[in-house]
Every structure is written in structure tokens, then in C-alpha cells.
Amino acid sequence: MKNLILTTAALALTAGFAMADTVRLGTEGAYPPFNFLNDAGEIDGFERELGDELCARAELTCEWVTNDWDSIIPNLVSGNYDVIIAGMSITPERDEVIDFTQNYTQPDPSAYMVLTGNEGLDVTGAVIAAQTNTIQAGFVAEMGAPLVEFATPDETISAVRTGEADAVLADKSYLAPIAEENADLTLLERDELIGGGVGMGLRESDGELREKFDAAIQSMKDDGSLNTLIEKWEVGETF
Amino acid sequence: MFSYCTDPAALSGLTWLSCYLTTGKHMALYWSFGTVLTLLAITAPTALALGFAGASAARSRIRPLSWLGKFYIAIVRGVPDIAFFLFFVIALDQGIEYLRHKVKCPDWSEPIRQGNDFVVCSAAKMPLSTASQWQHDVYGFALAVVTFAIVFGAFAANVLFGAMRAVPHAQIETAEAYGMSPRQAYWRVLVPQMWIYALPGLGNLWMVLIKATPLLFLLGISDIVYWARELGGAKTARFTDYPHPDWRMWYFLALLVFYLGFTKLSEMVLERLTRRLSHGQATAGGEALRKAAT
Secondary structure: OHHHHHHHHHHHHHHHHOOOOEEEEEEOOEEOOOEEEOOOOOEEOHHHHHHHHHHHHOOOEEEEEEOOOOOHHHHHHOOOOOEEOOOOEOOHHHHHHOEEOOOOOOOOEEEEEEEOOOOOOOOOOOOEEEEOOOHHHHHHHHHOOOEEEEOOHHHHHHHHHHOOOOEEEEEHHHHHHHHHHOOOEEEEEEEEEOOOOEOOEEOOOOHHHHHHHHHHHHHHHHOOHHHHHHHHHOOOOOO | OOHHHHOHHHOOHHHHHHHHOOOHHHHHHHHHHHHHHHHHHHHHHHHHHHHHHHHHHHOOOOHHHHHHHHHHHHHHHHOOHHHHHHHHHHHHHHHHHHHHHHHHOOOOOOOOEEOOEEOOOHHHOOOOOOOOHHHHHHHHHHHHHHHHHHHHHHHHHHHHHHHHHHOOHHHHHHHHHOOOOHHHHHHHHHHHHHHHHHHHHHHHHHHHHHHHHHHHHHHOOOOHHHHHHHHHOOEOOOOOOOOEOOOHHHHHHHHHHHHHHHHHHHHHHHHHHHHHHHOOOOOHHHHHHHHHHO
16 A cells, blocks of 8 residues: 555656656567567667667657557557657558658568579469568559468568468568578569658657658768668668 | 577577577566466456456346446447457547546647547656656556456356356245345355356356467567567577577467466366365255265
8 A cells, every 4th residue: 555655656746747758669570670679679670770869869768669560550540659660661551541751761672582493483473472561462462463461571481481372572671681591482583662662650640740750860861870770781772 | 698698609409598598588478478477367356356246236126237237248248359459448548548638638729539640638648658668568458457357257247147046046035034134145145155156157268368368469468479479480690699490380389388287277276166166055066075975
């Protein structure tokens, strides 16, 4: 009981100070090199470094949270966190629901990965695996090829291994390291250019915060520090 | 964790494994076992209490109360769990924030619903956006407990409602013949005797509850299944010191052993409980115990 009173008192106090608001950054934590959990269980990757730098430049206190990819937009609009920074490509469909900052990566080519020995595959008639709610899934559906969707990037790769799908379509920067390290998987030569680059997603009512991040991204583009990060994590072309 | 873990690439065999199994990420997995067990430990009694209240209300002689009880049982039992978990939690969270908003920011002029967005003043946020991560975690956990308790409480209420009716009517008549009021007969005769009839149903519910905990991830809490999937997925050497192919099968095998062990343990406890509650009951189980004793 005593403890309870103490905590309530402490809460009341902190509520009084308040308003050095923390900005909560939501990410998936399962899409290297953009974002992933490192061995220590912390969020790491290109977007971790980028996000921390952007927050420093915009003079915001930021905090990282992970969220399932499927519910990442609904949880943003209902206010569980303030920003999506999860390798999310800017598309007109998403732009109707949320707002985006300017892109911080170039439109990244998407690549097909197949089992080694299957390089002659004609992708227009093949079964293609993609992660649900991604630009790649939308692209395959539009192309008219049979699409199998999975909740996580990992499962799309397994689908190719088990033969459930002939190829997986995903960001090239995600697939390239995997194809490099696994002799049984190979990238096709054919690339697809989809999407308008990756940006941060914010609530449409949050214009002020969006402007702050926009300015911070611009300043990183101007002084070349963004290019350094892009090269370090190999997430496509530089600006 | 251990001093020899600084360069995992040079290690092999058991030493490698000992380093691998003690990374921060694995610690998070072990920790999540605690989360799941804590959730069960808090939810089960809460759901039982809610179920008892629901059943008592449903058989009440006061009409509106009885309607309320029956309405609760019917609605929650009819809605699919997963829909309930997706819809109800967001609704509950927004409801709390809406009420706080009305109290704390009376002169806020902008609408709360702006297109897709749900916007309340920052003082009304639950938890406040200044709160640290653990406060968010505790709040999410509390929402999970409430949701689980409401869902499983409705099923428990139905089981208890049935159990209350299964107690032989002669017992109540006898209690009344001794001059007990309906209230006394309820608490002293009906309630103590109904448990043996409720136990099989409640046991089932407990088993279902154990296996329903992966629904936690829908509420943003990293449970054991989430970590098993995350840790088991193939890892390339660029992003970890412990690269490995797809090991999800082994992680899920470990979960299988955990769940089977846990349900086995539960069965043993339920078995003993059944024996205990059967003593002196006018059931086949109670009769068998009486015969064995003589």
C-alpha cells in the first residue's frame, strides 16, 4: 500500500513537469540492413543510426519501439507511437492514410531470388513470394503472376527453399547479403523499380513534427552524412 | 556474458553454444517465459472472479442484473477471440484516453477524430509520452490482462452458471428446511458444492488459456512464440556474430516441450483437485471415494 502511494506521488510529480515530450519511433526489427535486432536484443541497422542522428539534429528525445509489420500503420494512427521508420516505401496508397517525409533512400531496385540452378526462370508465369502489405506484393499482384504472401521476410525465403514459391521478390539490399552467403540461393539479373524511395511515416495531423524531420533529413542530405550512412549499410544508391 | 565470448567466430561446439544461448536476445526470450507465466498467474484468478460475478448475476432474481449477466456471457462468447483482441484493446485504450482528455483538457477545441487519426491532448495520453519504456510495457500488459480476463471470464461464467444448476436441488431444500435464508443457502450450500461440477469445464478453459498466450503479440507484447520466430530465423554474418541457417524448427520444438510439460503439470494438479472436491459428494467420483474408504 505504501508503495502504491509512493508510485502515485511519483507519477503525479512527473506529470507536473511533463512536456519535454518523447517522440516514439516505431520499427519492425526484422528487415536487415534497414532495421533488425542485434545479438544484444537492441534495434540496430541503417534506420537506427539514421533515426538517432535525425532526432539529435531536430533536438528531440526519441525512443524506439518494435511493432508487427501488419499492424504498423493502424498503431501509428491510433497514437501508440509517433513515427514509422521501418524501410517503408512511399506509395500513393499509403499516402492516403498517413503522411511521409521526403525519402531518405533512393528508390531501391527490387530483386528476385531463386534456388541456384533455376536462373532461367520466367518470372511472369512463376509463383512469387512476397511479404504482406509491401510494394513488392502489390507489384506481383498487378503483374498477374501467382502471389503467395507471408507475414515476415524470413518466411518468404523459406518458401523458396521448400519449393512453395519459385522466387521471392523483395528489396535488393535485403536479398543481396542472403544470396551472397547461401550457395543454394541466387539473384536473378532482372530488377524491378518500384516505389518512391523510403521515408518516415507520420500521422496526417502531425504536420509540425513532419516538418522537423523533413528539415533534418534535408540537412543530412546537404552535408553528405546521409550518403556516408547509405554506403556503410549498403542500402542502394547515394543521393 | 562469459569472458571467452568476445570472438564467437573462433569458437565451436559447446563453448559456442554457451555463448550463443546467453546473448541479450536469448535473455529476452527467457524473460518472455516469465511474462507469459505472470500473465497466466494474474489472468486466471481475475477471469475466475469475473466468471463468478457473471454467473451470480445471471442467476440473480433481480431482472436487470440477470439480463446484464446473460448479455455479457452471450456477447463475449459469440465474438471470435482474435477480433476481440484487435478491436477491444484499441477501443479500450482510446476510451481511456478519451475520458482523460475530457477531464484534463476541457478547453481543447480541435476534434479528436481527424480523418484516420485519433488525437487527444498530450496530457491525456496513456501512458504519457514522457513515460519511460517500462511504463508503456506495464500499461500494455495491464490491457492484455483485462482483455484476457473479460474473454475467459465469460466462458468461466457459463461453466459456473451450469455448475450452480447441477447441484442437487434437494440440498437447497434441506438448507431452507433448516431455516437458512436464500442468501445463506447460496453461500453455505450451493457455492461450496458447485466446484466439483465446474472443474472439468474450468480445467478445459485453463488449458485453452495456456495456449492462447501467443495472442499477446497482437497487443504489442513480445511473447515466447515471437522470440522463437525471431531467434530461429536465418541470420547472415553481416548482422550478427552468430550466423546460422533457419533454426525455427528447434526453437518451436523447445516451445512444444514447454507447452506439453506445462499442460501435463496442470493435468496432475487438476486431478488432485478433483479428488479433493469429490469427497462427500453425491457423484460417482464421491461414491467411489466413500467405498474405497470403508
